[in-house]
Amino acid sequence: MKRIIEALLFVAVLALGWRYPYLAFCLLLNVAVGLVGTLRYGGRHGCGNFCPRGAFYSLLPDTGRKVPAGLLARKASIVVMVVMFAGLALWLHPSSLRAWGMLLYIMIAITTTVGLIGWLVFNRYFWCSVCPMGKIYKTMWPLKSGIRVADTCVKCGLCAKACPFSFFPPDEAKGDLFRNPDCIHCHRCIERCPRHALSMATSIELQ
Numbered sequence: 001m002k003r004i005i006e007a008l009l010f011v012a013v014l015a016l017g018w019r020y021p022y023l024a025f026c027l028l029l030n031v032a033v034g035l036v037g038t039l040r041y042g043g044r045h046g047c048g049n050f051c052p053r054g055a056f057y058s059l060l061p062d063t064g065r066k067v068p069a070g071l072l073a074r075k076a077s078i079v080v081m082v083v084m085f086a087g088l089a090l091w092l093h094p095s096s097l098r099a100w101g102m103l104l105y106i107m108i109a110i111t112t113t114v115g116l117i118g119w120l121v122f123n124r125y126f127w128c129s130v131c132p133m134g135k136i137y138k139t140m141w142p143l144k145s146g147i148r149v150a151d152t153c154v155k156c157g158l159c160a161k162a163c164p165f166s167f168f169p170p171d172e173a174k175g176d177l178f179r180n181p182d183c184i185h186c187h188r189c190i191e192r193c194p195r196h197a198l199s200m201a202t203s204i205e206l207q
């Protein structure tokens with residue numbers, strides 16, 4: 001339900017932001033809320049739990065194709081975004097809050113279009129794989145959590161099928177703990193496991 005509400009918020013901003021650019025700031029507010037969870041869990045927690053665009057993409061039909069691994073390096077992705085934002089700012093000369101809202105809106109519209117093309121060519125999680133915001137999260141907040149794999153796992157592989165990035169926690173875990181800085185803590189693997197073998201562990205529980 002939370003994902004549907006976030007996706008609807010995103011679509012509303014996309015549809016009305018051109019006329020009401022202040023709406024673009026709603027998405028920044030959502031990112032700020034995401035940071036609260038990220039401080040507890042670290043890594044890309046905000047991507048999987050508070051990103052309205054990620055929620056929107058997750059509702060698109062699955063193409064059955066995979067996003068190629070290592071499509072864009074972390075630094076390249078951030079540089080592309082900064083250059084794009086700076087280029088647009090120089091071009092638009094935003095001089096008011098409304099103009100900054102419009103700048104933000106244009107950025108959101110362009111990158112969402114790129115994500116939609118990525119969905120058609122590859123997979124609905126294309127943008128989640130290359131998103132500079134996710135890479136900033138991952139760079140700035142060290143991972144403080146992991147997914148614990150219980151010995152009830154029978155390696156059926158359903159969790160990997162549910163994962164946006166095809167991670168397979170039982171195979172990739174060290175000991176009983178799967179920790180990957182690209183994991184967005186979306187819980188899809190946990191929810192999909194028929195044996196209830198997966199659970200999230202925070203830094204407190206890991207001690």
Ligand code: SF4
Pocket residue numbers: 149152153154155156157158159160170192193194195196197198
């Ligand atoms: S879905 Fe559950 S039982 Fe199947 S491989 Fe994943 S963790 Fe193991």
Ligand code: SF4
Pocket residue numbers: 048162163164165166167169182183184185186187188189190
């Ligand atoms: S491993 Fe699980 S929590 Fe992490 S991204 Fe994949 S499905 Fe989501």
